[in-house]
Amino acid sequence: MAGRPEHEPEPGRAGAGSGQQARRLATPLGLRARVIMAFTMGALVLSALLAAVTYGLVGENLVRQREAVATDQAYLNARYLRDRLRSSGLQVASPLDSLETTGGGSPVLLREGVWFAPLGVGREDLPASLRDTVIGGEPARMRFPLDGQIQLAVGIPLPAVSSAYFEVTSFEELEGTLNSLGISLLAAALVTTIAGATLGASVSRRVLRPLSHVSAAAVAIAGGRLDTRVARIDDPDLGVLVTSFNEMAGALQERIERDARFASDVSHELRSPLTTMTASIQVMEGRRADMPPRAQAALDLLVADVARFSTLVEDLLEISRFDAGAARLDLDDVCISELVMHALAAASDAEVPLAIAADAVDAVVQADKRRLVRVIANLVGNAESHGGGATGVSVDRAGAGHVRIAVEDAGAGVDEEDRERIFDRFFRGAAAGSRGQGDGVGLGLALVHEHVALHGGRVWVEGRGDREGARFVVELPVSRQTASAPEPDPGPAAVPAVRS
Amino acid sequence: MGTRILSVEDDERIRTAVRMGLEDEGWTVDEAASGEAALEVFAERPTDVVLIDLMLPGMDGFAVCRAIRRASDVPILIVTARADTHDVVAGLEAGADDYVTKPFQPKELSARIRALLRRARPAAAGTSQLSFGDLEIVPDEGVVRRAGADIHLTKTEFRLLCELASVPGRVFSREQLLERVWGYDYFGDGRLVDVHVRRLRTKVEADPAAPRHVVTVRGLGYKLQA
Numbered sequence: 001m002a003g004r005p006e007h008e009p010e011p012g013r014a015g016a017g018s019g020q021q022a023r024r025l026a027t028p029l030g031l032r033a034r035v036i037m038a039f040t041m042g043a044l045v046l047s048a049l050l051a052a053v054t055y056g057l058v059g060e061n062l063v064r065q066r067e068a069v070a071t072d073q074a075y076l077n078a079r080y081l082r083d084r085l086r087s088s089g090l091q092v093a094s095p096l097d098s099l100e101t102t103g104g105g106s107p108v109l110l111r112e113g114v115w116f117a118p119l120g121v122g123r124e125d126l127p128a129s130l131r132d133t134v135i136g137g138e139p140a141r142m143r144f145p146l147d148g149q150i151q152l153a154v155g156i157p158l159p160a161v162s163s164a165y166f167e168v169t170s171f172e173e174l175e176g177t178l179n180s181l182g183i184s185l186l187a188a189a190l191v192t193t194i195a196g197a198t199l200g201a202s203v204s205r206r207v208l209r210p211l212s213h214v215s216a217a218a219v220a221i222a223g224g225r226l227d228t229r230v231a232r233i234d235d236p237d238l239g240v241l242v243t244s245f246n247e248m249a250g251a252l253q254e255r256i257e258r259d260a261r262f263a264s265d266v267s268h269e270l271r272s273p274l275t276t277m278t279a280s281i282q283v284m285e286g287r288r289a290d291m292p293p294r295a296q297a298a299l300d301l302l303v304a305d306v307a308r309f310s311t312l313v314e315d316l317l318e319i320s321r322f323d324a325g326a327a328r329l330d331l332d333d334v335c336i337s338e339l340v341m342h343a344l345a346a347a348s349d350a351e352v353p354l355a356i357a358a359d360a361v362d363a364v365v366q367a368d369k370r371r372l373v374r375v376i377a378n379l380v381g382n383a384e385s386h387g388g389g390a391t392g393v394s395v396d397r398a399g400a401g402h403v404r405i406a407v408e409d410a411g412a413g414v415d416e417e418d419r420e421r422i423f424d425r426f427f428r429g430a431a432a433g434s435r436g437q438g439d440g441v442g443l444g445l446a447l448v449h450e451h452v453a454l455h456g457g458r459v460w461v462e463g464r465g466d467r468e469g470a471r472f473v474v475e476l477p478v479s480r481q482t483a484s485a486p487e488p489d490p491g492p493a494a495v496p497a498v499r500s
Numbered sequence: 501m502g503t504r505i506l507s508v509e510d511d512e513r514i515r516t517a518v519r520m521g522l523e524d525e526g527w528t529v530d531e532a533a534s535g536e537a538a539l540e541v542f543a544e545r546p547t548d549v550v551l552i553d554l555m556l557p558g559m560d561g562f563a564v565c566r567a568i569r570r571a572s573d574v575p576i577l578i579v580t581a582r583a584d585t586h587d588v589v590a591g592l593e594a595g596a597d598d599y600v601t602k603p604f605q606p607k608e609l610s611a612r613i614r615a616l617l618r619r620a621r622p623a624a625a626g627t628s629q630l631s632f633g634d635l636e637i638v639p640d641e642g643v644v645r646r647a648g649a650d651i652h653l654t655k656t657e658f659r660l661l662c663e664l665a666s667v668p669g670r671v672f673s674r675e676q677l678l679e680r681v682w683g684y685d686y687f688g689d690g691r692l693v694d695v696h697v698r699r700l701r702t703k704v705e706a707d708p709a710a711p712r713h714v715v716t717v718r719g720l721g722y723k724l725q726a
Contacts, residue, residue, distance in 0.1 A: 268581060272511050274603035279517035282606040286524050310603055317582075332690060333719050342686035373687060 035204035043196020047189035074154035074167040105167040226253040260324030267317035315443035343376035357396035378444040379407040387411025410469040423449040508538040521606035535559030569595030573654040575616035592695040615683035633726040664724035673721040
């Protein structure tokens, strides 16, 4: 079913062109996302940099200290070894063995072309350049990788005993320290980054809050609540936005209200002459029999057009109140089937068949009776002017929460493309040319739409399947099913029914 | 003696057309172009119904309503520009019995006047006296007493009370009361009932804010109880 949705105000109709769309595609991220991202990236870069520098400095410092200690130890060991070799001659193994316990290094000794390496680390493991330098008579120190670990090799020539002493120290335990330092710094960087993101989110929310208020107010204004304003804020930068928005809203409201007031004033002023006219016409109608036929015919014209004029003035006044946002609902619990019955009887002289579904008989709607009666009258009137008269009216339920009132006619129907626009003011479709007696003035259906929307319902027109004609459907929300309707009028003789 | 209607309207053409229409009904029409003039005419001549346009220069229609209501319980019909404004309720609260909106059909106007002219038909005719606690109603004499003291009600208020008293304890919907008291069909304005019930309470209830006799039954209507 081609339901006709309510006329929602189209948000941002003014600037929603293709340009905006293109811009939206080019910058898919919103301001908030960008602010959060900037904060996150900033925090990430800063903390990573800080962590890296800290790691580098502390690491280097630790390595230096370790090197200094290892070098001192190597010199101590070398001196000890030299003394021992000098005193004990060729016995190499025992002084080397005794070196094991002092310091954490692995000793390697070159004595008269023979390499001694009691702890597995031997000649092949030492970097060649270091070996050459030391054998050449220069003490040297070098960091080098061995088995995937950084090692420090210290080489000291011992010319007095025609030897060279090397000591290889592992940084294993230092690496453990550095690892945990690295993990700590990484964790700190991560925490900082998360804190940055959180801060960014909070800042962006604070910054954007006035904007979201402005946006909500704009939507409200577009929806017809013209007196909506944004609460003042202290921030001098965003305050300007709020102030100018409120000024704009005020100017807009004033203008719309002035327009609506003008229409209202005009129709109001027309009421006085109309009152005189309707009263005078009735005086003339009372003397109709005394009039010559031509005067009678003229009176008939006058009667018809004063009635039409009255309707137009009433409709204009009504619609200007909608425009001014001054339309107020005078709500009451209304039994919908009863209302349709009475409204139909009053709206049409012809007998229009009314079908009320069993489950809709006691449906109660929170409604403004006067407005709903006008809705039925206008729909029936529309069927009479453009559809050859209403052929049937039905009331039934649409799900649990809604009731539908449908007015059918057997006229030419409404073209598919006109089914939305037919509810526009002064809309004249294909039927415009065929306006004969000139009943409607083109506001009836627009008012139907306004009244129904005010009740939170909707109205649409559809075809009648394979038959000719149109079906106008009004859907209203039901407030409750059970009619706690008062008992039918028992008349004076009825037994008093006492309710507690 | 024929029915005299006082028509208060500042627009001369409307006044004349309305007078002609009412005269066609066989009624005598006195005219006043302002509130002040209306009060003078009202003081001089016996009047059966007063028709007041609310929009008057100088003393407005509400003030005329109140002034007449202070002096008399004559039925007052107000003419308003709009049905859905506060004017209607304010006019009813100023003492009016019913209203019509411009531009009204003269037929509609005379139907309203006829409804107001109907004698306070005792709905509980034949019953000499009805008692609801400290409230006594004597329909045939048009007398209401609370705790023995006479209460002064307008014709419409009295008729409303009699309708509610016709079946004690029964709940009357606003539609039913509109039909029985004002002679409206389905399309009467429920605010007529509400305002009149409010006015009635200020007279018959010891504490109008906590009514004991004229009780609202939520979503249903009103009932009268002891």
